[in-house]
Amino acid sequence: VQLVESGGGLVQPxxxxxxxxxASGFSFNTLWMNWVRQAPGRGLEWxxxxxxxxxxxxxxxxxQGRFTIxxxxxxxxxxxxxxxxxxxxxxxxxxxxxFTVDNFQHWGRGTPVTVSS
Amino acid sequence: xxxxxxSPLSLPxxxxxxxxxxxxxxxxxxxxxxxxxxNWFQQRPGQSPRRLIYKVSNRDSxxxxxxxxxxSGTDFTLRISRVEAEDVGVYYCMQGTxxxxxxxxxxxxxxxx
Numbered sequence: 001v002q003l004v005e006s007g008g009g010l011v012q013p014x015x016x017x018x019x020x021x022x023a024s025g026f027s028f029n030t031l032w033m034n035w036v037r038q039a040p041g042r043g044l045e046w047x048x049x050x051x052x053x054x055x056x057x058x059x060x061x062x063x064q065g066r067f068t069i070x071x072x073x074x075x076x077x078x079x080x081x082x083x084x085x086x087x088x089x090x091x092x093x094x095x096x097x098x099f100t101v102d103n104f105q106h107w108g109r110g111t112p113v114t115v116s117s
Numbered sequence: 118x119x120x121x122x123x124s125p126l127s128l129p130x131x132x133x134x135x136x137x138x139x140x141x142x143x144x145x146x147x148x149x150x151x152x153x154x155x156n157w158f159q160q161r162p163g164q165s166p167r168r169l170i171y172k173v174s175n176r177d178s179x180x181x182x183x184x185x186x187x188x189s190g191t192d193f194t195l196r197i198s199r200v201e202a203e204d205v206g207v208y209y210c211m212q213g214t215x216x217x218x219x220x221x222x223x224x225x226x227x228x229x230x
Contacts, residue, residue: 034219044158044166044209046219058217094165100154100213103178105168 001025001106003095008111015085019111021078021095026106029073032098035080037091038110047093048080063089085115119143119215123208123222129230136197138225140210145190147214154213157186157195158221161206170195197227205229 007019019035035047048069050057057069068081078095092110099105120143130136146153157170168177170186173193183198197204210222 043224044211044221046217046221049217049219060218099156099168099211099219100171102171102175105156105171105177107165107167109165 001097003097003106003108005093005095005108005111008093008113010114010116011085012117013086013115015115016081016083017085017113019080019082019093019095019113021080021108023076023078023095026097026104028076031101033071033078034096034098035069035078036094036096036107037089037113038094039088039091042091045091049098050078082113085113087115089113090115118218119146119212119220121210121212121220121222123210123225125225126223127226127228129228130197130200131230132202133199136200136204136227138195138208138210138227140188140193140195140222142191142193142212144215146193146212147190153189155186155188155193156211156213157184158209158211159204159206160209160224161203164206166209200227200229202229 002024004022011017032051034049048059050069066084070079092112094110095108097106122141124139153173155173158166159169160166169180174186185196187194207224207226209224
């Protein structure tokens with residue numbers, strides 16, 4: 001099982017960024033998928049998730065209306081479009097498999113996002 | 118939103134000695150399906166988090182049996198029977214019963230004395 005995030009970087013406040021997560025080694029199209037973030041020196045914060053066919057999406061209040069989660073099952077890829085970025089969005093962003101599946105739970109290595117002028 | 122409170126914040130432990138971390142929830146984590154979706158994660162320095170325990174007391178594959186989880190309702194505990202050097206890191210509880218949002222505890226840092 002592999003989850004490989006990409007797309008992070010330095011962006012100015014108010015800017016946009018699109019994160020990607022390439023999944024392999026499991027049946028990506030059968031699972032809900034998550035984004036979780038971790039600000040520097042801080043704890044873990046769930047950001048968003050979506051169901052298998054993309055018809056159901058959930059967001060943390062802190063990103064609702066600014067971030068959009070999406071997926072491409074043909075490419076086994078998960079995405080996070082981040083708009084109107086703020087300094088408090090600075091974090092490492094992780095792609096993860098579902099939290100409630102028995103004996104199967106995986107995280108990527110994360111991609112860092114820095115929002116600063 | 119379910120709030121998870123972990124204690125202690127920091128836990129210095131002697132190698133070979135046991136360690137215990139508490140996680141208290143602001144409401145019962147028993148799901149309508151009868152399961153309790155309380156997970157424990159380990160994050161070693163510089164690494165991604167890794168799940169150790171799911172549904173209170175079930176170890177994920179490859180997790181050493183020195184790690185165990187227990188509890189019910191609102192009170193949960195992660196125990197390490199004999200701490201090894203590789204156990205250094207931050208441990209988080211997380212609930213998956215009432216979401217969105219999934220919520221994490223604030224973390225407990227385990228270090229060697």
